[in-house]
Amino acid sequence: MALVGGIPGILAAGSGSLCGMSPFSRHMSSLPLSHIRLTDPFWSRWQRTMVQNGLLAQYDQLVKTDRLKNFERVAAGETGGFEGYRFNDSDVYKWLEACAYSFGNGSLEPSADLKTKVDHTIGVVACAQMPDGYLNTFFQLMHPELRWRNLSMMHEMYCGGHLIEGGVAFFDATGDRRLLDVAIKFADHVDSRFGPGKRRSYCGHEEIELALLKLAKATGERKYRDLALWMVEERGKRPSPYLDEMIDEESIKLAPYMEKMLCKDGEYVGEYLQDHAPIREHTEVVGHAVRAMYLYIAAAELAMDMDDAALSDALTRTWRNLTHRRMYVTGGIGPSGDNEGFTFDYDLPNLSAYAETCASIGLVFWAHKMLEATGESEYADTMERALYNGALAGISLDTSRFFYDNPLESRGRHARSPWFGCACCPPNIARLIGNVGHYAVGVKDRCLLIHIPVGFEATMELGGVKTKVRAVSDYPWSGDFTLYIDPERPVDGEVRFRIPDWADDVETDIPGLEREAEFESGYIVVRKRWEPGDIAKFKIEMKPRWVAANPRVKDDLGRVCLAFGPLVYAAEEHDLGFEPQLFAADLDIDVAVESATMLEGIQALAVSGVRDGLEFADQLYAEVDDVQIQEAAAKFIPYYAWNNRGANHMQVWIRRL
Ligand SMILES: [Zn+2]
Incomplete structure (x- = not known):
């Protein structure tokens, strides 16, 4: 047996290239989906349950909420009556992508029922596409004359990006190219309208950039890669193409809230959608968190293909800002619901944390690209953190209920939901779980x-x-x-x-x-x-450990967080019998590891400490000397598994004695 010690020194030495800012290169690739099958009890259970339960439940929601009907009505030549949000097509595409991975990952043979539903969906999507390649059921039904009129807010390319990702995934996983052909036709349509010498604009919600890069790989067509590069590089230059949209009456009618999202004190800034500065000048994460992640995924992929130190420097700088100052211990990112995104350094409130499930998923994807580009383990560390904690908390153990936002404290009001009006998160976590082997x-x-x-x-x-x-x-x-x-x-x-x-x-x-x-x-x-x-x-070596936060994170002062291996733990009222906010942990007493039969076989951690007394039966305040505390034991469970037994109080950052 060789014992490896002194890890911090090794890590510091290994991270040298980050300071040297050497351009990215491709250090590795992933195995094709059909060449790797996950077999450990943890992931094989998630993947099986997704095929048995989650994907079918999501299809029911696509039907119930008329997301599929929008396609069926376009295919039937109808007009008017679009149901839902303008970006709802993307949920159908992401569901198809998740199905593709589940068909290819070997976890469980999909049922004939699921296969029929997938077949039907691909057929309807294909029939809804216009002869020129355009496809977006909101505009086709409601405003066919206003296609591409408002790129900052209307998500046409965002939806198309998810179509492309779905098409590529289906082709990779099953060899079925029906959806890929629809995607290619759409991409060609975009390429005919936008790019050098054509119209200068790009989507307000990044996504098509990374999708075009996947399409370029899948087809060998360099023009998709060139278009993605152009979109990434034009973003943030001045004048912004969105200035024209903000004075165009028809464009304003489509999104009257545009100015509020994009301007500060009457001046265009564009931070919300990362249009604030050219990519090579980025220093910190700003704006909408999911958009930022999707932009940086594409940029990192491009940086690998180019000898471009300025681009890799910018990505490394921005990554550092995110992971050293703006990331929750769970790998949740984007603390604010106002912009669904970033605020300022060390602003990481627990109770009001937004930390959208999609943002942690995006972080997994970006971390993986940075890992591919550098080979440095720090990116895998963050990828693992976001995967096992911030992302996985977004879905219930039976794969049928979801969090949109992922606070690190609950006072009993937060609960998962079977679906959302804006349902980006459910099919996003489904596609991540189906493709974990890739990461x-x-x-x-x-x-x-x-x-x-x-x-x-x-x-x-x-x-x-x-x-x-x-x-x-x-x-x-x-x-x-x-x-x-x-x-x-x-x-x-x-x-x-x-x-x-x-x-x-x-x-x-x-x-x-x-x-x-x-x-x-x-x-x-x-x-x-x-x-x-x-x-x-x-x-x-795996053992329970207590983690402290940088004291600049004011919300975590005097508090600690319990972790075991890659998992962050949380205390839930359900196990304590009282609100975990009342509990203070005694760090001098060892934490015991307990196997648990509940919650699909988690390991629970048993912590000793005290709880505040309850002498306040009918009063708000009392003299300190009159307040009693008593010894108490608290069982902690993995954060991802909380809220699977009903809504109740929960806390990640626990007071310490
Ligand atoms: Zn989401």
């Missing part, structure tokens, strides 16, 4: 990278040799991870295993290893000749 494991040439130690089975080319890999894991409950590597013939290769930022020690046990494992970029690097039937064991 957890990477490959490059002779290298297998374990970013998150999930259990999986995969087939891959390792140094040109077909290799089967099986990983056995009970993460996030255990840090024991065993890799079975089975190349068809011996091959020189390396395994990179991330050392989580929260781990003190990682042990390795790799029979036949001639030289000691090395450390690079926050990963243990095992280089050897891999023989058929080889085994590599890793053991991350």
Whole structure:
């Protein structure tokens, strides 16, 4: 057994390139969906439940709320009577994308019922597309003469971006190109209207940029990549194309609130939709959080393809601002409901935290792109934080109810909902869960990278040799991870295993290893000749730990947060028998780990402390000396699992004794 110690020093050394600001390059890619299947109890349960329950429940909502009907009516040549928000088409596309991943990830054979519903939906979408490639049921039904009249607020390209992502996902996962063909026709339509020498504008809600980059990869057509690059680079330059929209009567009628969203003291600023400065001048995250994430995903992908230090510098700077000053311990981002986004440094209120589910999902995606671009583990650390906490809290354990906003404290009024008028979050978390393998494991040439130690089975080319890999894991409950590597013939290769930022020690046990494992970029690097039937064991030390916040985060002063492995924990009234706000933890007494049969097999943590007395039966105030406290025990559960037993009080940042 080799014991790995001194992790902080290793991490600091490994992070050197961040200060050197070297341009991004592609350090790895992901395995195709059909080549990796998740097998650990944690993720396989989420993925199975999504196929059995969640995707069907979401389809029912698409029908019930007339989202599908909007397409059916366009396909039937009807006009007028659009139902819902102008961007509702995107929910249909994102649901299709989630279905594509679930069809391809091998978790469970989808039912004939689900397949029929998907078939029907793709057919209706295709029939609704106009001969010139345009597709947006709001404009087709309500304002066919006002297409592309207001790009800042009307989300036509945003919806189209999700169509493209859905089309690419379906093609990748199943080989079915019906939706991809619709997407290509739409993208060609956009390309015919916008770009150099054509109209200069871009969507107020970023999304199509990252989607066009996926389309360029899927089709090999460089023009989609060039259009995405142009949109990313034009954004923030002056004059903003939205100034014309703000004086166009028809455009104002479409979105009368436009000025309020985009101006400050009567002057255009554009921060809300990241139109405040050219991308290479960005220094901090501003405005709507989901939009910001989607922009930076595209920008990071582009930075990988270009020798462009200014772009990678800007992304690194902005990332630092986000993760060092504006991110909740859960990986939630965007504290304010006013702009669904960012405010100022260290402003992280708990009770009123907006922290939209989609924003944490966007952070997972951006973190993954930054990881691809640098190979540095700090991006995987944040990806894991947002995935297991901020994003996963957005969905109930049975996959049928959702949070839009994810506060870190509740006084009993916050509850998940089966759907929303603006329902971006439900299909977004569905597509993330269906595609977790994409984020957890990477490959490059002779290298297998374990970013998150999930259990999986995969087939891959390792140094040109077909290799089967099986990983056995009970993460996030255990840090024991065993890799079975089975190349068809011996091959020189390396395994990179991330050392989580929260781990003190990682042990390795790799029979036949001639030289000691090395450390690079926050990963243990095992280089050897891999023989058929080889085994590599890793053991991350996992124990409960108390976390403090930077004192500039005023809302967390005098408070601590309990964590175990990648999970942030919360105290819920349901387990305490009283409101957790009354509880103060005694950090000198060890926290005990308890297996629990509730909440789909979580591990609970038992904490000792005190609770405030209840001598205030019929009065608001009393002398301090008259107030009694009493010893109390509190059971904590993972934050993602809270609110699965009804609405009740909850707290992440707990008072300390
Ligand atoms: Zn959302």
